[in-house]
Amino acid sequence: MSNSVLKLSAITIEKMKEHYHSCLQPATPPGSIFVAKPPGCTITAYKSGKVLFQGKTALDEAYRWENVALPAEQKKAVIKTAHLFAPPENIEELSIIGSDEVGTGDYFGPITVVAAYVKKEQMELLRELGVKDSKHLTDKQIVSIAKDLLHTIPYSLLVLRNEKYNSLQEKGMSQGKMKAVLHNKALLNVMQKLEGKPLDGILVDQFCEPAIYFNHIAREKEQVKEKIYFATKAESLHLSVAAASILARYSFIKEMDKIGDSLGMTIPKGAGAQVDVKAAELIRKFGKEKLREIAKLHFANTKKAEALASGKRW
Numbered sequence: 078m079s080n081s082v083l084k085l086s087a088i089t090i091e092k093m094k095e096h097y098h099s100c101l102q103p104a105t106p107p108g109s110i111f112v113a114k115p116p117g118c119t120i121t122a123y124k125s126g127k128v129l130f131q132g133k134t135a136l137d138e139a140y141r142w143e144n145v146a147l148p149a150e151q152k153k154a155v156i157k158t159a160h161l162f163a164p165p166e167n168i169e170e171l172s173i174i175g176s177d178e179v180g181t182g183d184y185f186g187p188i189t190v191v192a193a194y195v196k197k198e199q200m201e202l203l204r205e206l207g208v209k210d211s212k213h214l215t216d217k218q219i220v221s222i223a224k225d226l227l228h229t230i231p232y233s234l235l236v237l238r239n240e241k242y243n244s245l246q247e248k249g250m251s252q253g254k255m256k257a258v259l260h261n262k263a264l265l266n267v268m269q270k271l272e273g274k275p276l277d278g279i280l281v282d283q284f285c286e287p288a289i290y291f292n293h294i295a296r297e298k299e300q301v302k303e304k305i306y307f308a309t310k311a312e313s314l315h316l317s318v319a320a321a322s323i324l325a326r327y328s329f330i331k332e333m334d335k336i337g338d339s340l341g342m343t344i345p346k347g348a349g350a351q352v353d354v355k356a357a358e359l360i361r362k363f364g365k366e367k368l369r370e371i372a373k374l375h376f377a378n379t380k381k382a383e384a385l386a387s388g389k390r391w
């Protein structure tokens with residue numbers, strides 16, 4: 078049995094009411110807009126905007142609406158989208174280990190995962206160094222800030238290179254599981270480095286529902302489970318996640334440069350059409366096996382590149 082509370086807009090609540098029209102309950106408690114009972118869950122929406130999910134499937138139901146609500150509602154709403162592992166509202170003031178990853182959507186290059194510890198006394202220094210949401214930073218800024226960060230905070234950087242990634246993937250491991258295992262490892266590594274320094278909690282930049290995350294790491298020898306919080310866009314909630322994100326991107330940039338240098342060309346990021354063209358060029362020059370060393374083979378780009386490469390040969 079689990080519970081989840083979301084703070085949602087009137088528009089989203091209206092949408093929910095329509096969505097659950099076949100399981101609306103006739104009796105509703107004072108202050109509520111509706112009560113619905115889809116399989117395994119009781120949902121109560123209040124006029125205040127609070128929506129309570131209770132029961133076996135509460136997290137699944139809540140997760141669906143949490144994501145619908147995100148684009149329209151504010152940063153504070155992100156904090157309030159409380160599943161069981163939502164960060165406390167004062168998270169900004171706490172000493173936290175944050176974790177984030179880069180490269181999961183890029184065809185070329187590894188996945189890099191970083192956990193980093195930022196105590197509250199260091200936050201001002203980090204802000205002075207320019208640490209903020211890495212989505213607002215250029216690669217050049219990332220490299221320069223990262224070089225300072227490497228000497229400033231305890232962190233753990235894990236790089237899952239392509240050959241290992243491809244072999245795990247071919248054995249049936251999902252990318253989500255790889256990420257969860259790496260986050261857990263990086264968090265454990267940093268916890269070991271802390272040696273009694275204050276730790277108020279752990280914040281993971283959320284890439285899947287917490288229940289699924291814990292399922293992914295269930296067979297790991299050691300699991301970080303105490304005071305662990307999950308939030309999407311967590312780099313805007315705590316500087317530790319922002320710092321982890323910067324270090325992960327720094328490492329990814331360096332890895333991509335290494336791959337580019339070894340091939341004597343620039344390797345594009347992402348998974349778009351220019352990636353297909355580059356991959357086709359590499360197949361023609363070095364053979365398909367080269368991609369195993371530098372790309373995530375199961376992406377659709379591989380098939381497109383093969384088609385392009387063979388097309389040009391005719």
Ligand code: MG
Nearest residue numbers: 177178282283
């Ligand atoms: Mg992330």
